Amino acid sequence: MEIREIIKQRRTIRRFKQDPIPEEVLRDLVDCARLAPSASNMQPLEYVVVTEKEVCEKVFENLSWAGYIAPKGTPKEGEKPTAYIVILVNKSRATRWIGHDIGAAFENILLAAWGLGIGSCVIASVKRENIRELLNVPEEYDIDSVIALGYKAHESFVEDNDETVKYYVDEEGNYHVPKRPLEKIIHFNSF
Numbered sequence: 001m002e003i004r005e006i007i008k009q010r011r012t013i014r015r016f017k018q019d020p021i022p023e024e025v026l027r028d029l030v031d032c033a034r035l036a037p038s039a040s041n042m043q044p045l046e047y048v049v050v051t052e053k054e055v056c057e058k059v060f061e062n063l064s065w066a067g068y069i070a071p072k073g074t075p076k077e078g079e080k081p082t083a084y085i086v087i088l089v090n091k092s093r094a095t096r097w098i099g100h101d102i103g104a105a106f107e108n109i110l111l112a113a114w115g116l117g118i119g120s121c122v123i124a125s126v127k128r129e130n131i132r133e134l135l136n137v138p139e140e141y142d143i144d145s146v147i148a149l150g151y152k153a154h155e156s157f158v159e160d161n162d163e164t165v166k167y168y169v170d171e172e173g174n175y176h177v178p179k180r181p182l183e184k185i186i187h188f189n190s191f
Ligand SMILES: Cc1cc2nc3c(=O)[nH]c(=O)nc-3n(C[C@H](O)[C@H](O)[C@H](O)COP(=O)(O)O)c2cc1C
Pocket: 010, 011, 012, 013, 064, 065, 066, 067, 121, 122, 123, 124, 125, 126, 156, 167, 177
């Protein structure tokens, strides 16, 4: 798939097939994050990849899903993520542009994953202290977010809509995500 197509088709996925993602694929996703732009090239981000079933289960218990439709958007047994990439910030390397570094890195992961049929959900609503203890994350690192991953088990459709920001799920379990229309956000030459 062409990169432009991947960018436009990628949507957040919250239900997953249970086939494991091969370790070399997960390594490659982190490699894609590693190569993202970084302010002053400080490269403050590191990653914990979680694949073991029992650890995945414990990570899952510390995440909140789909706030607008909770608890409907929380994956049920048999549709939970099969892997996670936890994004860590090495505080001694972080700059004031850390948010940009993180966004660039996780978008690389999401897009590379989508190109392989792997769905993802960025989760910022995380019980960080529990995750720190579970994964032995040193105090010198902030836990930014968790990327939930797995082969996608539903569809998600964009709807041009400036009236609401709230996504919803239809009877088939597919998501519909409002996005502000292009003409509402683009300004040529002058605002
Ligand atoms: C920084 C960030 C934090 C997010 N945190 C959560 C979260 O805690 N739980 C969740 O279910 N989705 C979370 N999401 C996913 C958003 O809800 C999703 O990106 C948004 O609804 C738009 O859908 P789309 O990704 O399909 O375009 C997060 C996304 C971003 C970028």
